[in-house]
Amino acid sequence: MLxxxxxxxxxxxxxxxxxxxNFDGIHLxxxxxxxxxxxxxxxxxxxxxxxxxxxxxxxxxDMINSPQxxxxxxxxIQVFESLGVDAVKFQDFDEIIMKMDPxxxxxxxxxxxxxxxxxxxxxxxxxxxxxxDVNLIKKLERKYNYKLYVINAVKIGNTIVSxxxxxxxxKDGNLQSANIFLGSVFSIYxxxxxxxxxxxKLDFPTANLDxxxxxxxGSGVYYTNVLYKxxxxxxxxxxxxxxxxxxxxxxxxxxxxxxxxxxxYDDYIRIFFVKKTRGEIKFDSLDGLKNQLKSDKEAARKEDxxxx
Numbered sequence: 001m002l003x004x005x006x007x008x009x010x011x012x013x014x015x016x017x018x019x020x021x022n023f024d025g026i027h028l029x030x031x032x033x034x035x036x037x038x039x040x041x042x043x044x045x046x047x048x049x050x051x052x053x054x055x056x057x058x059x060x061x062d063m064i065n066s067p068q069x070x071x072x073x074x075x076x077i078q079v080f081e082s083l084g085v086d087a088v089k090f091q092d093f094d095e096i097i098m099k100m101d102p103x104x105x106x107x108x109x110x111x112x113x114x115x116x117x118x119x120x121x122x123x124x125x126x127x128x129x130x131x132x133d134v135n136l137i138k139k140l141e142r143k144y145n146y147k148l149y150v151i152n153a154v155k156i157g158n159t160i161v162s163x164x165x166x167x168x169x170x171k172d173g174n175l176q177s178a179n180i181f182l183g184s185v186f187s188i189y190x191x192x193x194x195x196x197x198x199x200x201k202l203d204f205p206t207a208n209l210d211x212x213x214x215x216x217x218g219s220g221v222y223y224t225n226v227l228y229k230x231x232x233x234x235x236x237x238x239x240x241x242x243x244x245x246x247x248x249x250x251x252x253x254x255x256x257x258x259x260x261x262x263x264x265y266d267d268y269i270r271i272f273f274v275k276k277t278r279g280e281i282k283f284d285s286l287d288g289l290k291n292q293l294k295s296d297k298e299a300a301r302k303e304d305x306x307x308x
Contacts, residue, residue, distance in 0.1 A: 001077075001080065001081045001085060001086060001087065001088065002086065002087040002088070003077055003087075003088050003090070004087075004088070004089050004090065005054060005073075005090040006092075009112035009113070010087060010089065010112070010113065012047060012049075012087065012113060012114070014045065014046050014047050015044075015046045015047070015114045015115065015116045016041070016046055016047045016048070016049045016087070016113045016114060016115045016116065017036075017037040017038075017040040017041045017044075017046055017047070017048050017049065017115065017116060017117040017118075017119060018037070018049045018050075018051050018109060018113060018115045018117070018118050018119065019033045019034055019036075019037045019048070019049065019050045019051065019119045019120075020051050020052075020118065020119070020120050020124060020126065021033065021050075021052060021120065021121060021124065022052060022053060022056060022163075023050065023052045023076065024056065024067070024069055024070050024071060024163045025070030025071050025163050025166055025182055026071060026076060026079045026080070026083075026182070026183075026184070027070075027161050027162075027163060027166060027181055027182045027183060028154050028156070028161045028181060028182070028183045029121065029151075029153065029154040029160075029161045029162070031083060031183055032151050032154050033119050033120070033121060033151050034048070034050065034080070034083050034084075034085060035083070036119050036149055036151060037049070037050075037085075037117075037119045037149075038083065038084045038085065040116075040117055040119075040149070041086065044116060046116050047086040047087055048084065048085050048086045048087070049085070049086060049087040049088070049089065049113060049115075050080055050085050050087070050088045050089070051089045051091065051109065051113075052076075052088070052089070052090060052091070053090065053091050053092070053093045054073065054090040054091065054092055054093070055092075055093060056069060056093075067163070067164070067167065067215075068167065068213060068214060068215035069213065069214050069215065070163060070166060070167065070170070070182070070186070070214070070215060071187075071214075072189050072214060073090065074189060075187060075189065075270070076088075079184060089113075098128070099128050100127060100128060101127060101128060102126055102127025102128070102131055102132025102136055103127075103132075103136070103140060104127075105126060105127050105132065106118075106132075106136075106137065106140050106144060107144065110144045110145075110146065115146045116146060116147065117146055117147045117148070117149055118137060118146055118147075118148050118149070119149045119151065120134060120137065120148070120149075120150060120151070121150070121151055121153075122134065122150055122151065122152050122153060123153075124137075134148070134150055138150075156180065156181060161181050165181065166178050166181050166182060167215055169181065170186060170215055170216075170217050170218075171215065171217070171218050172218055173217050173218040173219075173220050173222075173276040174276070175217060175222065175273045175274065175275050175276055176275050179273075179274070185225075185272040185273065185274060185306050186217075186272070186273050187227075187270050187271060187272045187273065188209065188211060188214060188216060188253065188270070188271050188273075189268065189269075189270045189271075190209040190210050190211050190212070190253075190268065190269070191209070191210045191266060191267070191268050192207045192208065192209060192210075192264045192265055192266065192267055192268070192269060193208050193209070193210045193265070193266075194208065194265060204256050204290075204293045204297075205256065206238075206254035206255055206256050207226075207254070207255045207256075207257060207264055207269060208252060208253065208254050209253040209254075209255065209269070209271065211253055216239060216251075216253060217239055217273055217276070218239070219239055219240040219241070219251070219279070219280045220238075220239060220240065220276050220277075220278060220279045220280055221236060221237070221238050221239075221276070221277050221278045221279070221280065221296060222236070222237045222238075222239070222273050222274070222275065222276050222277060223235075223236065223274045223275050223277050223299070223300055223303050224236065224237040224255060224271050224272055224273050224274060225271075225272040225274060225305060225306050226255060226257050226260075226269055226270070226271055226272070227269065227270040227271075227272070227308070228257075228260075228262070228264065228267070228269045229267075232305060232306075232308065233257045233258060233259065233260050234257075234258040234259075234300050234301065234303065234305065235255045235256060235257045235258060235271065235300070236255065236256045236258075236277075236293075236296050236297060236300050237253065237254065237255040237256075237271055237273070238252070238253075238254045238255075238280065239251065239252070239253050239254075239280075240252065240280035241280070253271070255269075255271055256293075256297070258297065258300060258301065272306055274303070274306060277296065277299065278296075
């Protein structure tokens with residue numbers, strides 16, 4: 001799969017079917033768009049291409065209301081490739097793009113990537129102040145010689161799949177629903193940093209994750225899988241404030257990795273959140289905490305690994 005993360009255009013040998021969107025999380029709705037583009041490309045000797053932004057546009061337009069993202073770009077690349085996408089363009093969302101007239105945006109796509117078709121969701125908007133929509137892309141079909149494909153909302157039951165809904169599930173700790181709507185297991189990627197090393201004193205060492213502006217699940221204990229240097233391990237991840245140890249701590253992401261004794265400080269790991277197993281508890285004593293951690297560990301051993 002070709003990946004471009006700069007502002008230069010690809011020099012592609014074939015015409016394309018381009019999917020447009022933010023693709024935060026690459027949930028089931030996004031996957032339907034991608035499946036359509038891939039199928040069309042296969043049928044018509046063309047390349048499937050995702051055109052998206054490196055960062056969410058609201059980071060530039062309205063930083064305060066910019067959403068916490070569901071998926072980092074490294075993971076997005078992995079998922080795009082697993083879905084059979086031929087090329088991905090991560091465009092910088094800068095002032096030039098932000099102020100671009102909607103028709104000029106389509107004209108630029110046509111000049112650079114020669115699309116046979118453009119695939120969008122039913123509610124797709126683009127261009128300066130979101131003034132472009134599906135109707136405009138349809139209107140420009142003949143002028144720029146492509147065909148538009150509009151994909152309707154994807155529903156589970158009567159509920160429309162959306163990134164905002166999935167964020168709500170994650171914040172509530174409802175990872176099982178979040179993962180169903182995503183179509184994959186939610187993960188966080190980050191560097192392992194030094195903590196207070198209290199877990200080691202409890203014979204329960206943990207890897208403390210340095211997290212950024214990506215969304216994190218609500219407080220509690222989760223059964224997780226941890227990816228480290230291509231190997232997958234079972235884990236128990238606590239998100240919270242360590243109420244038994246001391247009050248007033250900043251929120252932490254701490255993971256005990258089962259059957260693991262490597263020094264991973266300053267290395268990067270990816271934590272896949274499978275399900276919440278319990279809430280965060282303040283115990284009356286360290287012995288009570290130790291007994292609970294032992295129980296958590298026994299329960300984690302009985303769980304299955306995820307499929308990557």
